[in-house]
Amino acid sequence: NGVLFLDELPEFKRTVLEVMRQPLEERKVTISRAKVSLDYPSNFMLIASMNPCPCGYYNHPEKECVCAPGVVQRYLNKISGPLLDRIDLHVEVTPVSFDQMTENRKTESSSEIRDRVIKAREIQEARFKDQPGVFNNAMMSSNMVKEVCQINEAGKTLLKTAMERLGLSARAYDRILRVSRTIADLAGTDSIAIEHLAEAIQYRSLDREGWAG
Structure with a gap:
């Protein structure tokens, strides 16, 4: 019932990330050995963050991505479709301009x-x-x-x-x-x-x- 936060998600080995598919879906981890199979509770909230590409500027509204052709897709391909499918919310965090940071807009506390x-x-x-x-x-x-x-x-x-x-x-x-x-x-x-x-x-x-x- 805790929070698992993975920073720089594509930097983890893909095989390691794929192991999370079962606990994300079934909220348990199954350990199987020759003579016994045990289930352990594994109910957690997964939060992960990542850059859009190695240089960090892919799809940036003002700066140009300097990654070589094919590099961005190889970087993104480290996250499999089945794993991404199990994440409820995908939130893209866009850069905040100076005007937005300094304006006196009332926000929800x-x-x-x-x-x-x-x-x-x-x-x-x-x-x-x-x-x-x-x-x-x-x-x-x-x-x-x-x-x-x-x-x-x-x-x-x-x-x-x-x-x-x-x-x-x-x-x-x-x-x-x-x-x-x-x-x-x-x-x-x-x-x-x-x-x-x-x-x-x-x-x-x-x-x-x-x-x-």
Whole structure:
């Protein structure tokens, strides 16, 4: 129930990263030996960071990438599609300009965000009170997703279009619905609106860019 933070994700060996696929999916690690097989609980939140390329300027709005041809793709290919598929949120952090840093725009405080998150978690605890071993939206099974994450026809059309254009997997489909349900909980609404679904789809940006190898 802790946080695993991996900085510079592509610098890890690909074989090491692939080992995380089972615990990310099943929340346990299975150790098999000749005479025995044991399961250990491994429920963690994975947070990973990486540069867009070795020089750090791929897709930069102002500076030009100086990586040689093919270097960027080899760098990105260190992260496999199946592993990327298991990460719910892909957030691209763009450079902040001087004007943005110095402007006096009112922002939401950490305490306000914390209160909103606590309320959303309370909603989820109440939702799953009769489901043993399930405490939040991320822990829902595929069958529970179909029951809990109902969307209207407009939402289905939007999601179908995104699935076809991005070539998303069934796993990504379930994760989009879970994330949209969480966004709706944070907004304090009972149903998943089309804007919640659209925001969840936006968090599949690495699928959209075709970064995975």
